[in-house]
Amino acid sequence: MRYLCSGESHGPQLTAIIEGVPAGLLLTEEMINKDLKLRQQGYGRGDRMKIESDQVQITSGVRHGMTLGSPITLVIKNKDNKNWSEVMAIEPIPSLEYDIKKVPRPGHADLVGAMKYGHRDLRNVLERSSARETAIRVAVGAVAKQILAALGIEVLSHVLQIGKVSIGETHLSFDEIKEAIQDSPVRCVDPIVSAKMCAHIDDAKKQGDSVGGIVQVLAKNVPPALGTYVQFDRKLDAKIAAAFIGVQSVKGVYFGDAMLSSSSFGSEVHDQIAYDQGFIRTSNHYGGFEGGMTNGMPLVVHAMIKPIPTLYQPLNSIHIETKKVEKSMIERSDSCVVPAAGIVLESVLAMELAREILEEFGSNQMSNLVEAMNRHRQAMRDF
Template sequence: MRYLSSGESHGPQLTAIIEGVPAGLALTAEMINEELAIRQQGYGRGDRMKIETDQVQITSGVRHGITLGSPITLVIKNKDNKNWGQVMAIEPVTDCDYEIKKVPRPGHADLVGAMKYGHRDLRNVLERSSARETAIRVAVGAVAKQILKALDIEVISHVLQIGKVNVSNYPDTIALIKENLTHSPVRCVDESISIQMCQHIDEAKQKGDSVGGIVQVIAENVPVGLGSYVQFDRKLDAKLAAAFMGVQSVKGVYFGDAMMASSEFGSQVHDQIVYDQQFTRMSNHYGGFEGGMTNGMPIVIQAMIKPIPTLYQPLNSVHIETKEVCESMIERSDSCVVPAAGVVLESVLAYELAKEILEEFQSNQMSNLIEAVGQYRQEMKRF
């Protein structure tokens, strides 16, 4: 399974084409739109979320709510495009009646992207590097989630930290996390900490600043043995780390209790093996991986999210033409994207898991895939 996405932040639409989804999977726009709606939520989001009500159109690969096995095309229209006239026009324009962006933002792709591709208007960079692209990635992840759901695999995210406010006690099962996320605007399982996180975001917003944080993403009931130890580029945890780092604003990834494990004795961090009708572990310090392969325990990944680089109290920068010191440009932005980043990372994890499963159990039909994975699980239990 593979996909490509295209589209700019304020362009007409975002598009993805997914190839390799088996035939026979139940899939509707409504299933995808549910995930897109969650991405748009979260305390600290900016005014763009008030404009866009992301709805996907499935324009190929699905008939009567069932996948055909042919490429699936997903389209999300950008409602805000109508307000951008000449700025985002596809055809050539003669008289530019808009501001050409010349002052890059520290922490963003603006300057390096312009240097690499030879652009003299930084909008040519910021439109594609914008986190708006994650909307279509969530749509792709929603398709992957339907594949996983058919295999009884579930994925969820929750927020561990925003700025300097963190939650130290939280459940370790998806069922309990779901139960405690119901009313939190920041997707934190602790109600009192959730309130403190919102207050911290408000403080940053009042200062024209932004805050980052840490999210945890979990997958349960993942088959044993996905990935491989035989080559470095087949290790699934390495693939997941790379995929997570490909999400805007993610600056660090670690599995399980890696931060603790790096400072403790080995006897305290290795997950002891036990047998109770099947092999399992007494703990899950390694977050579901050993030797680059899933070991049957829940996959647990933490991602560190940097503060958004667009600030309403901008930092100093340098004009790309005059080379004069001046304040960096301001684009409409969020104060905090940590909860939304968690939703995006759920989609990334779901896609990578579905892709790995489809490589391990090659199948053109969902019924055959379900049967093959079921048989494999029974074999692993009998080992």
């Protein structure tokens, strides 16, 4: 299974084409729209979220609510495009009366992207490098989630830290976390810490600043032996780490208790093996992975997210034409994207798991894939 996506932040639309989804999967636009709505929520989002109300349109690959096995096309219209018709026009325009961006933001793709592609208007870079692109990735991930759901696998994200406010690790179960974050605007399981996180975001916003944080992404009921140890680039945890880093603002990824493990004795962190109607681990310090393969424990992946580069009290930069010091440009943005980033990372994890499963058990029909997964689970229990 693979996909390509396209589109600019203020262009007409975002588009993705997914190939390799088996036939016979129940899929509707509403299933995808639920995740798109979650991505737009979260304390600290900017004014763009008041303009957009993301709704997907499925334009191919699905008939009467069922996938056909042919490529699936997803489209999300950018409502804000109507306000950018001249700036983002496809055809040549007679005049350039709009503001041409010439002062790059520290921490953004603006400058290096312009250097790479030879652009003298930084908007040619920022439109595609913008995190607006993650909307279509959430839509793609929602399709992957439906594949996983048919196989009894579920993914979930929650926030551990925003700026200097941290809850630390939580020992709640998957279902307890799912329930606890329902009423939190920052998707944090502790209501007291949640309120402190919101206050910290407010402080940053008042100062024209932004804050990052840490998200934990979980997957339950993942069978053992997905991935392989035989080649470095086929290890599943390596694929997931690469996919996470590919999300805007993610600057670090680690699995399980990696931070603790790096400073502990091996005897304290290796997950001991036991047997109870199949092989199990008595702990999960390594986040469900051993040797690049799933070991049957829940997957636990952390993403460290930097603050958004657009600041309303901008940092110093250099004008690309005059080479003089100027304040970096201001582009409408958020104060904090950490809760929303969690939804994006859920989608990324779902896509990587679904892709790995289809590679392992390749099937053109969902019914055959379900049967193959059931046989695999039984074989793992009988080993």
